[in-house]
Each structure stands twice: as C-alpha cells, then as structure tokens.
Amino acid sequence: MAGRVSEAVIRRLPGYYRHLCELETAGVTQISSQELGKRMQLTPSQIRQDINCFGGFGRQGYGYRVPELKAHIGDILGLNKAHRVIIIGAGNIGSAVAQYPDFARGGFKTVALFDVSAEKIGVQVGNIPVRGMDELEDFLRTTDVDIAVLATPASCAQETLNRLCDSGIRAVWNFAPVDLRHPEGVAVVNVHLSDSLQILSYKMLHHDNGEPEENA
Amino acid sequence: MAGRVSEAVIRRLPGYYRHLCELETAGVTQISSQELGKRMQLTPSQIRQDINCFGGFGRQGYGYRVPELKAHIGDILGLNKAHRVIIIGAGNIGSAVAQYPDFARGGFKTVALFDVSAEKIGVQVGNIPVRGMDELEDFLRTTDVDIAVLATPASCAQETLNRLCDSGIRAVWNFAPVDLRHPEGVAVVNVHLSDSLQILSYKMLHHDNGEPEENA
Numbered sequence: 001m002a003g004r005v006s007e008a009v010i011r012r013l014p015g016y017y018r019h020l021c022e023l024e025t026a027g028v029t030q031i032s033s034q035e036l037g038k039r040m041q042l043t044p045s046q047i048r049q050d051i052n053c054f055g056g057f058g059r060q061g062y063g064y065r066v067p068e069l070k071a072h073i074g075d076i077l078g079l080n081k082a083h084r085v086i087i088i089g090a091g092n093i094g095s096a097v098a099q100y101p102d103f104a105r106g107g108f109k110t111v112a113l114f115d116v117s118a119e120k121i122g123v124q125v126g127n128i129p130v131r132g133m134d135e136l137e138d139f140l141r142t143t144d145v146d147i148a149v150l151a152t153p154a155s156c157a158q159e160t161l162n163r164l165c166d167s168g169i170r171a172v173w174n175f176a177p178v179d180l181r182h183p184e185g186v187a188v189v190n191v192h193l194s195d196s197l198q199i200l201s202y203k204m205l206h207h208d209n210g211e212p213e214e215n216a
Numbered sequence: 217m218a219g220r221v222s223e224a225v226i227r228r229l230p231g232y233y234r235h236l237c238e239l240e241t242a243g244v245t246q247i248s249s250q251e252l253g254k255r256m257q258l259t260p261s262q263i264r265q266d267i268n269c270f271g272g273f274g275r276q277g278y279g280y281r282v283p284e285l286k287a288h289i290g291d292i293l294g295l296n297k298a299h300r301v302i303i304i305g306a307g308n309i310g311s312a313v314a315q316y317p318d319f320a321r322g323g324f325k326t327v328a329l330f331d332v333s334a335e336k337i338g339v340q341v342g343n344i345p346v347r348g349m350d351e352l353e354d355f356l357r358t359t360d361v362d363i364a365v366l367a368t369p370a371s372c373a374q375e376t377l378n379r380l381c382d383s384g385i386r387a388v389w390n391f392a393p394v395d396l397r398h399p400e401g402v403a404v405v406n407v408h409l410s411d412s413l414q415i416l417s418y419k420m421l422h423h424d425n426g427e428p429e430e431n432a
Contacts, residue, residue, distance in 0.1 A: 039395075078418060092311065092312035093312050096308035100308060179257065187424065191412055193316065199405050203405065204403045205293075208226070
C-alpha cells in the first residue's frame with residue numbers, strides 16, 4: 001500500500017473481508033463495484049476508491065476477482081498468520097471472548113487467561129486454565145504472545161496495560177470502559193460496549209438510522 | 217440541537233459523557249477545552265466544535281461546567297430514561313451482556329433472554345430466566361421493550377431481526393457477525409467483534425497507532 005491509509009478505510013477493511021468470504025463460500029468468483037457496493041451499503045465509487053488504496057485491483061468493466069481480492073485484503077489485515085492471544089480478566093466478557101468460535105476460526109488462538117480472583121484461578125474456561133496475575137510476567141517471558149485482551153474492571157486497566165507493555169506486548173484489545181494511555185509502538189483498539197449502547201440510545205431517540213453503523 | 221449531527225460527533229458523545237462522569241466523581245466542577253482535550257486525546261478546537269454542535273455551552277476563558285455539560289450530553293444520549301432490553305441468544309456473548317454491571321448502572325435493564333436451545337430454556341442467567349424463541353412475539357405484545365440485543369449466530373440473525381421489527385422493536389444492538397437489512401425507522405448499531413480484532417491485527421502489522429481508536 002502506498003502511504004498511510006485513512007482510519008475510515010481501515011475500519012471498512014474487515015467488512016470487505018467478511019463480505020468477500022461470504023461471496024467465496026457462495027461460489028461467486030467475480031463481482032462488480034456496483035454489486036459489492038449494494039451488498040455493503042456503500043456507493044460503487046466508494047468501493048473503487050477504497051480498493052485503489054490497497055493497490056488497484058479490478059479492471060474497468062470486469063469487476064473484481066473474489067478469491068484474489070479476499071486473499072489480498074486478508075494479507076493486509078495480517079490474517080495469513082496465526083495470532084496468539086492472552087486474556088486478562090476471566091469475568092463474563094473475558095470468558096465470552098475466550099470461547100468465541102469465530103476467533104479461533106480466524107486464526108486468533110487464546111493461549112491463557114489471567115485473573116486476580118482466588119475462586120477463578122485454576123478454573124477451566126473453554127479448556128484454558130485461568131492463571132493468577134502474579135504469573136503474568138513469567139508467562140510472557142517464556143511464551144510467544146501477540147495480542148492481550150484487557151477485560152478487567154476500569155479501575156485496574158491502566159496498571160494492567162502498563163505491565164503488559166513492560167513485558168513486550170505490542171497489541172491490546174481493550175474492553176475496559178476507559179481510555180488508556182499507551183507507549184508509542186503499542187496498538188490499542190477499544191471495544192467500549194457502554195459507549196456503543198449509548199449510541200444506539202441516541203439513534204433511537206433522534207430517529208437517526210441514516211448511516212450504517214461502524215464496527216467495534 | 218440544530219440540524220443533523222455528524223456520525224463522527226455522535227460516536228464521540230459517549231466518550232464525553234464517560235469523561236464528564238469521571239470528572240464529576242473526582243469532584244471537578246469546571247474544565248477548559250484544553251484540559252478536556254488532553255484527557256480525551258482531542259484538540260481543544262475539536263472539543264469546542266463538538267460541544268457547539270449541542271448548543272454552545274461554556275464561556276470564553278471559563279471553560280465548561282462539568283455537571284451541566286454532563287447532564288446535557290446525557291439528555292442528548294437519552295440516558296435520563298430507563299431502557300428495557302431483551303437479549304436474543306443466551307450463548308457466551310448474550311450471557312455476558314445480560315450480566316454486564318455497567319449496563320444496569322446506566323439504566324439499561326435486561327427484562328428477558330430468549331434462545332432456541334432446549335438445554336438453555338428455563339435456565340437462569342443472572343436472575344433472568346431464558347425463554348424459548350416461540351414465546352418472543354407474545355412477550356413483545358404484552359411487555360414494554362425498548363432495545364433488542366441480537367446475539368444469535370450469523371445464519372439466523374436476519375430472520376430474527378425481521379421478527380423483532382415485525383413485533384415493533386425500533387432499536388437493535390447487533391453482535392452477530394453480519395450486516396443486516398432493516399426497515400426505515402429502526403436503529404441498528406453493530407458490535408462486530410471479529411472486525412474489531414482484525415483492525416487490531418492490521419494496526420499491529422502496520423505499526424499504525426496514530427489515532428485513538430473509535431468505540432464499538
């Protein structure tokens with residue numbers, strides 16, 4: 001890709017990947033920007049602009065080859081390699097993430113859960129034992145981990161993030177309802193569930209259902 | 217509010233609300249656009265522009281009164297009333313949502329869960345019994361419900377959404393990994409967890425940690 005891709009395009013990439021996977025499963029090998037746009041609720045020109053950002057696939061009048069475009073977008077998203085994931089916080093959210101079948105299918109493998117609660121330590125969540133937080137640094141010293149999921153209460157999220165970064169973690173998926181400070185070189189993506197629900201409340205109140213909502 | 221507020225501003229509203237709640241709890245009564253911007257990782261001029269969209273609070277040189285601005289943004293988000301919520305799908309995600317303490321604190325009250333699985337029907341999830349999907353329409357005819365959470369597999373999400381809309385539901389919080397078609401007048405907000413995780417994978421791969429990530 002030439003240059004920095006805008007945040008808006010990056011946010012649409014997984015949607016492209018998801019729709020192209022569905023099309024491939026349905027046996028569709030070729031698709032026009034019109035058809036893909038209709039499916040994704042985007043204009044054909046938006047589709048062409050987005051796809052041009054990644055190197056200009058497709059030919060005028062022929063559209064896009066589904067398997068190639070899917071593979072290319074998968075590469076851009078880094079989905080051609082497996083990711084090893086740990087989850088901090090074995091509460092409802094952490095446990096749901098650990099057991100979400102789509103992640104394992106997508107190459108995201110949970111290798112450990114951690115918690116501070118004595119009742120949770122040693123319990124199995126979807127075949128993965130919950131470890132104590134005091135084991136975190138040792139575990140990270142001896143095990144390859146790509147991504148940490150933060151599913152702690154807000155009150156200890158920043159301190160936990162600092163420990164993760166100090167141990168070399170460079171990607172954090174944060175479910176704690178707080179905006180975290182993180183060092184340069186660490187990628188943080190937030191899933192702020194309460195914020196999302198409040199946006200729904202806003203849209204319901206103001207009858208705003210014009211635009212398709214962005215993803216988490 | 218005058219005119220239609222942009223999607224980007226709407227997406228930032230819950231962040232304002234969250235930070236103003238934290239400030240109020242910390243006993244802060246007044247805050248400048250500089251200080252609020254620093255906290256929220258936005259520029260002071262962005263803060264002033266956003267807040268002007270909601271009617272122009274604050275005075276030059278004095279900043280914003282925290283309790284007033286918080287109450288005003290809460291009103292805009294519709295948080296001054298309680299919302300009654302049902303959850304379709306009592307799997308890991310649906311159960312986690314049902315038991316998420318922040319929602320109940322924020323005025324979102326889960327009144328029922330529904331599932332198709334015989335093993336789940338009748339089970340209690342956080343004190344709420346799981347009902348069979350065949351009870352859905354009767355339940356909605358006799359009970360006030362504001363929001364439906366869709367936590368079904370992708371394969372039956374569209375059909376479930378159609379049933380909800382036919383029964384008068386006007387707000388859907390969708391966790392199924394699929395883009396849904398919905399009638400005019402129905403607000404749908406998606407939490408596409410796999411998409412969010414893929415964005416993290418992208419950012420890790422491309423060392424893109426420039427912008428604070430949007431909420432779910």
